[in-house]
Amino acid sequence: MAEANSKESQWATATTERLAEAGFRRGGARAAVVALLDEQSCALSAYEIEALLAARERAVGRASIYRILEQLDHLGVLSKVELGQGQARYEPIRPDHHHHHLVCDSCEAVIAFDDAPLERAVESISKRVDFAVEGHEIVLHGLCADCR
Ligand SMILES: [Zn+2]
Ligand SMILES: [Zn+2]
Structure with a gap:
């Protein structure tokens, strides 16, 4: 279309x-x-x-x-x-955009979030470990506002 x-x-x-x-x-x-x-x-x-x-x-x-x-x-x-x-x-x-997710274990709602200090922490770990880190995904599980 x-x-x-x-x-x-x-x-x-x-x-x-x-x-x-x-x-x-x-x-x-x-x-x-x-x-x-x-x-x-x-x-x-x-x-x-x-x-x-x-x-x-x-x-x-x-x-x-x-x-x-x-x-x-x-x-x-x-x-x-x-x-x-x-x-x-x-x-x-997307190379130009990156975020992480909160997942509600009750209704399966997915909420996007991003956090600069978290990205810096991952970057710092990537430099420390003997591993060619090419990407990361962070999912936090729990209950959304509606399900709590
Ligand atoms: Zn929920
Ligand atoms: Zn997303």
């Missing part, structure tokens, strides 16, 4: 290229999922992706959505937020 193309990010452009290199055809359901994820400020579940695409009359079946998310995850362009019980949410890994 034109609405997605006009504000397509670096991430979406790079992801489309990676998919083409990996031999996937352009367009179709895969492009719709990439465009939808690209518009979000945080992670979506497969269920939410299915509902949002259906709402814009771009219906894609749940099984296809899972397969596409797996392909994108395999290409290393998605960050997966594990919610427990095999549930997960996905969001683009």
